[in-house]
Amino acid sequence: MPQTPIAIVWFRQDLRLADNPALYAAAGSGATILPVFIHDDEEAGDWGPGSASRWWLRKSVTALNESLQGALRIYRGKASEILPKLARDVGADAVYWNRCVEPWRVLRDRAIKEQLQQAGIRIHTSNGSYLYDPAEVAKPDGTPYRVFTPFYRRGCKDLSPRQPLPAPKNLRLDNSSHPDGHDEKPPLPAFPWFDEAEHGWQPGEQGARDVLAQFLDTGLERYAEARDRPDIDGVSRLSPHLHFGEVSPHQVREAVLERKGKQQHDAVDKFLSELAWREFSAHLLYHWPELTHDNLQKKFDRFPWQQDENLQQAWQQGATGYPMVDAGMRQLWRTGYMHNRVRMIAASFLVKNLLQDWRVGARWFWNSLLDADLANNSASWQWVAGCGADAAPYFRIYNPVSQGRKFDPNGDYVRRYVPELATLPDKYIHCPWEAPAHVLESAGVKLGEDYPKPIVELAASRTRALDAFSSLAKKAG
DNA sequence: TTTTGAGTTGTTCGA
DNA sequence: GTCGAACAACTCAAA
Numbered sequence A: 001m002p003q004t005p006i007a008i009v010w011f012r013q014d015l016r017l018a019d020n021p022a023l024y025a026a027a028g029s030g031a032t033i034l035p036v037f038i039h040d041d042e043e044a045g046d047w048g049p050g051s052a053s054r055w056w057l058r059k060s061v062t063a064l065n066e067s068l069q070g071a072l073r074i075y076r077g078k079a080s081e082i083l084p085k086l087a088r089d090v091g092a093d094a095v096y097w098n099r100c101v102e103p104w105r106v107l108r109d110r111a112i113k114e115q116l117q118q119a120g121i122r123i124h125t126s127n128g129s130y131l132y133d134p135a136e137v138a139k140p141d142g143t144p145y146r147v148f149t150p151f152y153r154r155g156c157k158d159l160s161p162r163q164p165l166p167a168p169k170n171l172r173l174d175n176s177s178h179p180d181g182h183d184e185k186p187p188l189p190a191f192p193w194f195d196e197a198e199h200g201w202q203p204g205e206q207g208a209r210d211v212l213a214q215f216l217d218t219g220l221e222r223y224a225e226a227r228d229r230p231d232i233d234g235v236s237r238l239s240p241h242l243h244f245g246e247v248s249p250h251q252v253r254e255a256v257l258e259r260k261g262k263q264q265h266d267a268v269d270k271f272l273s274e275l276a277w278r279e280f281s282a283h284l285l286y287h288w289p290e291l292t293h294d295n296l297q298k299k300f301d302r303f304p305w306q307q308d309e310n311l312q313q314a315w316q317q318g319a320t321g322y323p324m325v326d327a328g329m330r331q332l333w334r335t336g337y338m339h340n341r342v343r344m345i346a347a348s349f350l351v352k353n354l355l356q357d358w359r360v361g362a363r364w365f366w367n368s369l370l371d372a373d374l375a376n377n378s379a380s381w382q383w384v385a386g387c388g389a390d391a392a393p394y395f396r397i398y399n400p401v402s403q404g405r406k407f408d409p410n411g412d413y414v415r416r417y418v419p420e421l422a423t424l425p426d427k428y429i430h431c432p433w434e435a436p437a438h439v440l441e442s443a444g445v446k447l448g449e450d451y452p453k454p455i456v457e458l459a460a461s462r463t464r465a466l467d468a469f470s471s472l473a474k475k476a477g
Numbered sequence B: 001t002t003t004t005g006a007g008t009t010g011t012t013c014g015a
Numbered sequence C: 001g002t003c004g005a006a007c008a009a010c011t012c013a014a015a
Helices: A021-028 A041-047 A053-068 A079-090 A103-118 A148-155 A205-226 A239-243 A249-258 A266-285 A298-304 A310-318 A322-334 A338-355 A358-368 A372-383 A402-407 A413-419 A437-442 A458-473
Strands: A007-012 A032-039 A074-075 A094-098 A123-124
Touching: A007 A021, A007 A079, A021 A032, A021 A094, A021 A123, A021 A402, A021 A437, A032 A053, A032 A079, A032 A148, A041 A103, A053 A205, A053 A358, A079 A103, A079 A239, A094 A266, A103 A123, A103 A338, A148 A266, A205 A239, A205 A249, A205 A266, A266 A372, A298 A458, A310 A322, A310 A358, A322 A338, A322 A402, A338 A402, A338 A458, A358 A372, A402 A458
Parallel strands: A007 A032, A007 A094, A032 A074, A094 A123
Antiparallel strands: none
């Protein structure tokens, strides 16, 4: 038997040492720490990490292992088998982890907890990943919120997030050899074609710290106006770091609040409310696990989705003939990332103008986004489709041309990702089909050859979407 | 229980 | 070019 008790710390979406409540508690117990990560694709079912996420995850786990001086045991397989066996084999006294909201994890973790407890092992779980514990926020009558504003203004008001915890000092790590673990074989690289140098991401806790520092220095002050502009880098770019828990929302919140001077007041509030949307998505997924696949509003079960694989493929490939949509979809394919404003435009186009089921889009994003997050992705797609928690006005249908003119006024963003249109004048950069023949010719663009003609007509497809929505309103449908 | 006010992100039309 | 109004009906939150 070991001289000191052994505590397993099970890392999941909290790949950091600082402000990690599970790690902090385990270290504080005086036990020898045995850190573990498990690639559990089997129990994840349909929602294991997508292709792009795998690239990130692999790097981030490696970075975490380095911070832990190589002590991280990395396994591949069913956590419900690996963890109890490991706990038995090493004679663990306790197992620590931070809770997640993905339905498959909630179910799995509950079963593992019971199993371990029956074996006499102490389980210690924490809320490591959200400012407001999704299970704790509730209306006065005890039921969960379905609308953002009251959730944020009321539900979260009296719950004050914790101060970030320091990284534990003098971690007593288990250094014994462990031939059974340490499956270092990385998952297949997901996006073999994408150029790592191009996007400049650095997965891991240090990378997250750098991105946050950069945002505080140069991004925050203009965040309120710039966040909607894909042509200038006005967003925080924290999303993948937050998703994998390389930085906690508590750390981000605290850092941002420190900057809440007079000038940055609005920007800070705006940014914190964006962080709160992440909280709201987690709240929704926690309370409505069917969010990933069922319309939250049941009447949408009879929405007349079309199923057209040609249209879906054109959308996926960035070949719809609408530059703003195509630029976004190509940015996604090339870099594993898409600017938030463009996500809404591209998503709205698929769901409203093409009448394709939101689940088709959600699946594509899940697979292609480095920051794919089940709560954010599911909640946001339902929001765009109008079947989500809050009743979006039925008439909110984005026009990719007006959105382009408004948020990419010089066409810089389009030109970056749709280079075949690069020499087109600003006036036509968002609507090449309206350009006179001689303009197209001098820009060297043959519509239908170099760049597609629009696959649907905007006004007609908008009317069609409005009709589809009003068909839902009819009683007894 | 009933009632009232409100609901992230938009577009179009006509004055 | 700018600006305000219209665009369904519904659900949720809270009084």
